[in-house]
Amino acid sequence: MVTIEVKNFTKIIRKNTVLENISICMKSGTIYGFQGINGSGKTMLMRSIIGLIHGTSGSILINEKELGKEIEFPDSIGFLLENPAFLDGYSGMENLKMLTRLQGNLSEENLKKLLERVGLAGAGKKKYKKYSLGMKQRLGIAAAVMENPDILILDEPMNALDTEGIECVKQLIAEQKERGALVILSCHDTDILIHLSDEIFKLENGHIKEHIIAGGDDE
């Protein structure tokens, strides 16, 4: 069971308020959709929850521990932020191996299964620089979910994916929710976001404009 509590979180970068007074509560086994146009603050908020960005004021609590003070990063987190970037000279498999060595050490067999799962069965040995955009995206998703993290953050995971890829990712996200992960998702395709999310936060100019609960009332 994991909880994320964002309390009056504000981020100002070079006199530009990118997030203002954001307050959200999130818990395991739920998919949270972040919706908004480019520059609305979705990615910044995701980066803040990962611990890559520090707030100007307010706080983010992961399991009641303050990020940046009590803990530097959430204990168990997987993420894909916009464009995935791996090491060009390495194959997809080598990139995943490198990451898993730092995290938990998944076996090669498990990594192969994972690559198959995201539709990269035959491309595991291919160098990353030779991957198409869609393949890079699939590898990014594989890296995010491979350790079965408690918190999964996916920023535009459907980018550059074909219909089959989108279906695959939708299924993967649903599976992550089923096993109890807290999933934060952003997607420009409103239909997909509504279909997958249990709750949606609409962001505009760094504010939460609307909070929609699936099957419930707007806040």
Add this chain to the structure above:
Amino acid sequence: MKFIKNILSDMHHGIVKHYMLFICPVVLATIVSADCVKKINVFLKFEKNVPAENSFGDIWFCIYGGMEKYIPTQDNPFKFPVIWTTLFVICALLVLIYPTKDMLGMGSHVIVAGGSRAKWWFSKVIWNISATVIYHGMVSINIMITCLVVGIRIRPGLNMNLQNSIYELDNLNEFYMKSTIPAAIFILPVLISVAMNLFQMTLTFFMNPNYSFMISCFLMIAAAYMLNPVMIYNYAMPLRYTEIYSLGIKYQYGFVAALAIGVLSVVIGYLRFLKYDIIKKEDN
């Protein structure tokens, strides 16, 4: 354990995978050593009456010597020491890109997986020091190979008559004419390089890496122009040590300066990185 994994990962991706970059010091040292050997041969041919035992130290000085104090006069235009500057500029360039590149994309996964910013930073510090030492080590190994090939003794001696003919030195301190150079003199330029590369890495948290590199280059040229203990790169020019040049600087102070700059850079870089936003500039 994660820290060790971080270090191994940095060594692998920052050094092993970029082994081509480490060919630069080999090429540079080979060209300069060959040129120096040629000068030695010319010297031996024309200076038959002068005691002339040449050694590793002579070739090393051709590369690391730097330049004497520059005294600006109308008939003495400033000529920066090309070989010395190239040597240190390439080294600064070699350690410039990897840390900032490693912070984004895949690197952000590595930082989060490591679980601590401190681990990432200190791993980069160890990588930076290792890369710099390997770089200078390769130059020295190359000089040794040259010595073995042309039959020059591998000893830390310095033939000041030869150096004088190469650099046209004034105000020579002839103490080391027939003596050996202390090991400290061979070590100090490497230590200065380590300290300044750490300083450059810390600067990248405050400005664009290109600007931090430009500052490094400026400090090198400024040191060549001005013999002043504040211009830290003076301590990386053995031709300016009082042991060689009577109006020069005491190299012993260079160790204190290198240590102070190195430690301060690491501490300031650490404190800065704790609060640093890991973000692409265009996301700002």
